[in-house]
Amino acid sequence: MRIGFDLHGTDLAPRAELEALDLIRLEPIEGCEIVPIGKVGLESEIKGRGFPFIIAEDVVGMHEIPSVAVRRKRQSTMAIGMQLLKEKKLDAFISAGNTGALFGFARLILGKIEGVSRPGIGVPFPSEKGYCLLIDVGANLNASSVDLYQYGIMGSIFARTVMGIKRPKVGLLNIGEEYTKGNESMRRTYSLLHKSSLNFVGNIEGGDLMKGYCDVVVTNGFVGNILLKFAEGFAATVGNLFQKAIESAVRRKVGAVFIRSALSEVKGRLNYEEYGGGILLGLPQTVVLAHGRSSAAALRSAVKMAEQCAKSDLSGLIYGAFQENDGG
Incomplete structure (x- = not known):
């Protein structure tokens, strides 16, 4: 190859x-x-x-x-x-x-690919259970409901084929869990995903994104890109705060080894070096x-x-x- x-x-x-x-x-x-x-x-x-x-x-x-x-x-x-x-x-x-x-x-x-309305960019996104695939993160800032529905299809195939998940759970990033939430495009996307053969688990709110409820999270490129960059900035901030805590613990000789171990685990989970990049689906x-x-x-x-x-x-x-x- x-x-x-x-x-x-x-x-x-x-x-x-x-x-x-x-x-x-x-x-x-x-x-x-x-x-x-x-x-x-x-x-x-x-x-x-x-x-x-x-x-x-x-x-x-x-x-x-x-x-x-x-x-x-x-x-x-x-x-x-x-x-x-x-x-x-x-x-x-x-x-x-x-x-x-x-x-x-x-x-x-x-x-x-024939039949695809607009390709999207999928990126592995950290969660409590490992990673989910976030799609799209910047290819299409104004995705239609059909685009978003197709992201669910392509993301599900990626999760099944590359991530090894037999029946990936697909969620739609929205402002609330109820199917009536969001604008008309979001409600139509919900309907398309709900009627499909995908393992669609409904809307997912931003606060639940990293809890591991979904294997594939569908959103438009505008929201996805902001979310991805926020997560990267947040990870860097958490790392800096932990580092300061370690330095303080070392000075006080209290729990430095345990804090350093916790920092290493958290940084490893949030580190984009683990997955390398995004895939153009x-x-x-x-x-x-x-x-x-x-x-x-x-x-x-x-x-x-x-x-x-x-x-x-x-x-x-x-x-x-x-x-x-x-x-x-």
Whole structure:
């Protein structure tokens, strides 16, 4: 299996990406060949590590306007990665770069699975029972009820195939548990999910999101993106508060070992490095979006996610489901 790897995505690119390649050399993922894609000047760095190298003429900056980048940067690392996917020369592609541009290149070059109204981005989200899949987190800010219903279908397939959950519980993020809550679009989405064959458990409020009631949580990209960034900021704040508590305990010689153990467990559960990134669901090939602040460990986790999705033929399973069902 060949996985394309954008060398110019993270905030620390290409340093973080090169460190990820070093980590992958030390801890290889069985059956995976990593194919780095980067600008001229990195040849010796990549070949010295024993990887093949594909040269791109350009890169997309994190602050570039996605629509402009998609029009003007057809020889960028992202564009080349998508083209190689389309030509079946890669089995998956990973980038930690500009979300809008990555999504734009994917739609332009790869298209979407027949029957899917609008692809979405799903991200593993921490809960008391492990992780749930939160979809969408930024692809579509104004999703229709049909879009949201289809996110439930695609998210359920991901949870069953990649997360190993036999009958995933699907919830709709809303302002109340009652089916009458929310605006007309939310009520229509509830109706579509309720009438479907999905294991729909109803509306879920924000306060219950991390309690593990659902395996898949459906929302639009506007709410999902805010929620995801809030969770990341909250995790960082909790970590800082625990660290201060440890320092205080050390000074007072009281319970430092126990506090440090608790901190390690909480940070591990909230750490995005464990899952690496989000998956673009609804595309005919596997595309994984890693976090812009990804470390080497997080990027390796993103590679592992891409490998799992491609190996299980996630896109093919979604395609099959939408041929059997018109998607709403």
